[in-house]
Amino acid sequence: xxxxxxxxxxxxxxxxxxxxxxxxxxxxxxxxxxxxxxxxxxxxxxxxxxxxxxxxxxxxxxxxxxxxxxxxxxxxxxxxxxxxxxxxxxxxxxxxxxxxxxxxxxxxxxxxxxxxxxxxxxxxxxxxxxxxxxxxxxxxxxxxxxxxxxxxxxxxxxxxxxxxxxxxxxxxxxxxxxxxxxxxxxxxxxxxxxxxxxxxxxxxxxxxxxxxxxxxxxxxxxxxxxxxxxxxxxxxxxxxxxxxxxxxxxxxxxxxx
Numbered sequence: 233x234x235x236x237x238x239x240x241x242x243x244x245x246x247x248x249x250x251x252x253x254x255x256x257x258x259x260x261x262x263x264x265x266x267x268x269x270x271x272x273x274x275x276x277x278x279x280x281x282x283x284x285x286x287x288x289x290x291x292x293x294x295x296x297x298x299x300x301x302x303x304x305x306x307x308x309x310x311x312x313x314x315x316x317x318x319x320x321x322x323x324x325x326x327x328x329x330x331x332x333x334x335x336x337x338x339x340x341x342x343x344x345x346x347x348x349x350x351x352x353x354x355x356x357x358x359x360x361x362x363x364x365x366x367x368x369x370x371x372x373x374x375x376x377x378x379x380x381x382x383x384x385x386x387x388x389x390x391x392x393x394x395x396x397x398x399x400x401x402x403x404x405x406x407x408x409x410x411x412x413x414x415x416x417x418x419x420x421x422x423x424x425x426x427x428x429x430x431x432x433x434x435x436x437x438x439x440x441x442x443x444x445x446x447x448x449x450x451x452x453x454x455x456x457x458x459x460x461x462x463x464x465x466x467x468x469x470x471x472x473x474x475x476x477x478x479x480x481x482x483x484x485x486x487x488x489x
Contacts, residue, residue: 234259235292242300242324250321250469251276254329255288262475263297265330267322269350271341274307274390275300279454286457289467294470299325301438307390314393314400315346322350336476338469339364341425341453348407349416349489356358360472361412362418363453364404365425366434373425374398405434414442416472420451420461442475 236327238254246387256263268275268287275284291293291298302383305313326335334357339347344364351359373382375398383393394400408415415438428447446468451461 235289237288242321243330244315244324245320246304246311248304248309250302250304250306250309250311252299252325253288254297254299255292256297257292257295257313259297260292260297261459262287263295264473265333266291266296266298266338267325267350268298268300269318269322269337269339269343270297270301270303270306271343272313272342272386272389272391274302276306276308279389280372282457284456286462286466287340290466290469291473295475296473299329301325302390305392311392312394313391314397315342315349315402317394317402318343318346318440319349319353319415323348323353326350327469336360336473338362338472341365341446345402345404345407348400348404348411351411351413351452352407356413356442358413358416358476359420361415363420363423363426364417364431364434366405366430367403369425370403374401406435408434408437409439412440413436414438414440414444414475416441416444416446416468416475418446418448418465418468420448420453421454422450422452424453426453427434431453485486 286296302308303318304311336358337347338360344361417435448464455465
């Protein structure tokens, strides 16, 4: 399948520049638009870039246009990382790329609560979150009594945190209650940071019909694209995109943007 990957840059309210990539099929006249919200590791780190590119291509194959990005503070962008800053980056991308149009959101890991917060602001038609850990996990890994090892690991994988980073956090079990669209929740049965019971508890906080839980056998927190679990992950992405109402098929004349 033919697709184009375009590199773009935007500016945050603090003046920092952040980078994003648009994946699209130049021959597709109708598309459904999606932003993939990264977790605490940069999509540009060599250990994660293949996964983000593969997820983006899976969306394009299903008839979508998709943006991946490095939030401010992540490898490939300037500034420092925080949850509210990442929210603002998503809003900036949506306004510049698809003003006035519905954009679906896929939040991976820590991108889950950020996607849920953004969905409230953008009135998104649908959200997918993958392996979004709950409050107590963040307290253990990043809270005042943590040993700092997880924070150092995030820095190793390309994310420079703002001062008092823990104080900027918000959590999926709180955000999902406020979202006014269906939310699909995914988790692997080999996830290192969460499990299906925790994800079900988050899902049950949703007030919207059409919210669903999916458990992928053999999938870890970061799904390897050369694993058997990847086929199921790709199918989940494509099914979720296909569930969007037809009014979110956006026309792109002459293959333009």
